[in-house]
Amino acid sequence: xxxxxxxxxxxxxxxxxxxxxxxxxxxxxxxxxxxxxxxxxxxxxxxxxxxxxxxxxxxxxxxxxxxxxxxxxxxxxxxxxxxxxxxxxxxxxxxxxxxxxxxxxxxxxxxxxxxxxxxxxxxxxxxxxxxxxxxxxxxxxxxxxxxxxxxxxxxxxxxxxxxxxxxxxxxxxxxxxxxxxxxxxxxxxxxxxxxxxxxxxxxxxxxxxxxxxxxxxxxxxxxxxxxxxxxxxxxxxxxxxxxxxxxxxxxxxxxxxxxxxxxxxxxxxxxxxxxxxxxxxxxxxxxxxxxxxxxxxxxxxxxxxxxxxxxxxxxxxxxxxxxxxxxxxxxxxxxxxxxxxxxxxxxxxxxxxxxxxxxxxxxxxxxxxxxxxxxxxxxxxxxxxxxxxxxxxxxxxxxxxxxxxxxxxxxxxxxxxxxxxxxxxxxxxxxxxxxxxxxxxxxxxxxxxxxxxxxxxxxxxxxxxxxxxxxxxxxxxxxxxxxxxxxxxxxxxxxxxxxxxxxxxxxxxxxxxxxxxxxxxxxxxxxxxxxxxxxxxxxxxxxxxxxxxxxxxxxxxxxxxxxxxxxxxxxxxxxx
Numbered sequence: 108x109x110x111x112x113x114x115x116x117x118x119x120x121x122x123x124x125x126x127x128x129x130x131x132x133x134x135x136x137x138x139x140x141x142x143x144x145x146x147x148x149x150x151x152x153x154x155x156x157x158x159x160x161x162x163x164x165x166x167x168x169x170x171x172x173x174x175x176x177x178x179x180x181x182x183x184x185x186x187x188x189x190x191x192x193x194x195x196x197x198x199x200x201x202x203x204x205x206x207x208x209x210x211x212x213x214x215x216x217x218x219x220x221x222x223x224x225x226x227x228x229x230x231x232x233x234x235x236x237x238x239x240x241x242x243x244x245x246x247x248x249x250x251x252x253x254x255x256x257x258x259x260x261x262x263x264x265x266x267x268x269x270x271x272x273x274x275x276x277x278x279x280x281x282x283x284x285x286x287x288x289x290x291x292x293x294x295x296x297x298x299x300x301x302x303x304x305x306x307x308x309x310x311x312x313x314x315x316x317x318x319x320x321x322x323x324x325x326x327x328x329x330x331x332x333x334x335x336x337x338x339x340x341x342x343x344x345x346x347x348x349x350x351x352x353x354x355x356x357x358x359x360x361x362x363x364x365x366x367x368x369x370x371x372x373x374x375x376x377x378x379x380x381x382x383x384x385x386x387x388x389x390x391x392x393x394x395x396x397x398x399x400x401x402x403x404x405x406x407x408x409x410x411x412x413x414x415x416x417x418x419x420x421x422x423x424x425x426x427x428x429x430x431x432x433x434x435x436x437x438x439x440x441x442x443x444x445x446x447x448x449x450x451x452x453x454x455x456x457x458x459x460x461x462x463x464x465x466x467x468x469x470x471x472x473x474x475x476x477x478x479x480x481x482x483x484x485x486x487x488x489x490x491x492x493x494x495x496x497x498x499x500x501x502x503x504x505x506x507x508x509x510x511x512x513x514x515x516x517x518x519x520x521x522x523x524x525x526x527x528x529x530x531x532x533x534x535x536x537x538x539x540x541x542x543x544x545x546x547x548x549x550x551x552x553x554x555x556x557x558x559x560x561x562x563x564x565x566x567x568x569x570x571x572x573x574x575x576x577x578x579x580x581x582x583x584x585x586x587x588x589x590x591x592x593x594x595x596x597x598x599x600x601x602x603x604x605x606x607x608x609x610x611x612x613x614x615x616x617x618x619x620x621x622x623x624x625x626x627x628x629x630x631x632x633x634x635x636x637x638x639x640x641x642x643x644x645x646x647x648x649x650x651x652x653x654x655x656x657x658x659x660x661x662x663x664x665x666x667x668x669x670x671x672x673x674x675x676x677x678x679x680x681x682x683x
Contacts, residue, residue, distance in 0.1 A: 113413065121194050133249055145165045206419075212425060224299040225419070298335060441600065442469050446463055449500070471632075473645055474634040483635040487635060490603065491517055525606035529586055533572060534571075535571065538553060540593065550592075554592045639676055650665065
């Protein structure tokens with residue numbers, strides 16, 4: 108029931124759109140009710156042997172009502188599409204904005220397939236609930252009030268029967284939600300799980316081919332599909348049970364009301380005109396309830412996704428701004444970075460970084476080295492405030508980074524990752540994303556500085572070339588240089604390089620290093636690297652070991668110490 112009421116509360120976000128749909132629905136129901144009322148008058152007029160002119164007048168009114176209903180139905184059909192698009196766009200925007208708000212720290216703990224399922228099919232499944240069921244819920248309630256006020260003057264007993272049936276149809280889904288809550292949740296979990304598995308399979312198809320593991324993966328997916336099929340059938344049966352119960356009740360109450368009036372007509376307790384009115388209006392009472400039943404059945408799958416949707420929308424971001432964050436002070440091209448006695452952990456009692464103290468002079472280049480898992484990339488994530496330190500402090504120009512506005516802080520930090528993500532768009536837009544208002548000249552100059560302009564111009568469509576999903580039509584080195592062009596275009600005073608050359612060949616590494624030398628000028632630069640050849644010229648090198656700062660110094664100083672850094676150099680020399 109909690110899910111049901113959570114969804115009902117959400118309509119405040121689309122109340123204008125829902126209100127118009129309710130008005131249209133009421134207009135449609137009104138044409139049916141008026142038609143029924145006039146039809147009963149026509150039948151009574153025939154029984155009472157009224158003249159044909161009197162009867163024809165009511166027939167013309169009925170024809171006009173049918174024409175009006177046709178126009179309203181057409182309007183509703185078109186508006187449903189508009190309403191559907193608006194509601195789905197709003198929900199998707201809320202989810203995406205919340206994902207931005209929660210940040211990488213939250214999203215990294217989620218499977219991408221779960222989020223894709225939510226944004227695509229999950230929100231599609233919610234559409235019938237908001238577009239059809241909720242408006243019809245109000246239509247049934249308001250129509251019920253209107254019919255009750257009209258019929259209670261004719262026969263209170265039958266009127267009460269009909270209104271009870273309508274109220275039961277409204278509240279039955281709410282009453283049964285506690286019984287079906289687990290089933291609808293299990294359905295969505297199974298659906299998200301199988302979607303994630305199919306995405307993994309498509310993305311890992313090359314690996315499956317190399318390992319000759321297609322058959323084993325196929326069996327695994329088949330088992331998942333069968334599990335989902337069983338859960339889907341169970342969900343459908345539960346939904347049909349609810350629907351059948353509503354239909355049975357509607358039919359019974361309508362029949363009892365008419366039969367009751369029929370018996371009392373024969374006893375002289377009720378007028379024949381009252382029976383006629385009830386015969387026609389009972390059908391019209393049932394019509395909105397039958398529609399409500401159909402819409403409930405159609406929106407049942409939406410209940411499955413609702414819990415996960417609200418879990419996301421109600422999640423509190425772990426990284427937030429203070430009450431009045433600073434939005435100035437980082438525009439200078441020379442920023443000092445001081446880290447003092449910093450500790451950090453992803454999970455409780457499992458510290459990744461311990462007692463780290465580092466001082467970086469503005470405009471200098473420092474390197475962070477160490478074995479895999481020593482905390483190098485984590486340090487960069489902390490500088491960008493994807494996570495916050497457990498204890499200690501990180502200062503930029505003497506100010507704790509927590510005191511800066513988060514967007515402002517990240518605006519003044521450029522990053523080149525090991526695996527540069529390119530969007531399914533043109534080369535131009537993939538570069539310009541770093542500075543949306545950049546001119547064409549700015550984009551070209553950034554690409555020239557990144558040593559990628561000549562390659563781009565060699566392509567048939569130049570900067571209008573689409574790079575494919577995740578930039579897979581380009582080589583690793585080309586993707587890296589486009590990422591470097593972004594950093595140059597962004598022109599931030601702090602530059603973070605996270606294994607920027609580790610996944611490319613020697614030739615590409617040389618070209619990337621030339622581009623990096625350009626972007627590093629007059630910036631405070633932090634390099635994280637496995638290939639130690641890229642850090643030899645750093646002003647200062649910090650070596651991490653098991654999350655602690657083991658040693659620091661220049662390349663020559665650290666070689667003389669014959670410690671962690673020297674052992675890393677020796678290990679790479681052996682491998683080479």
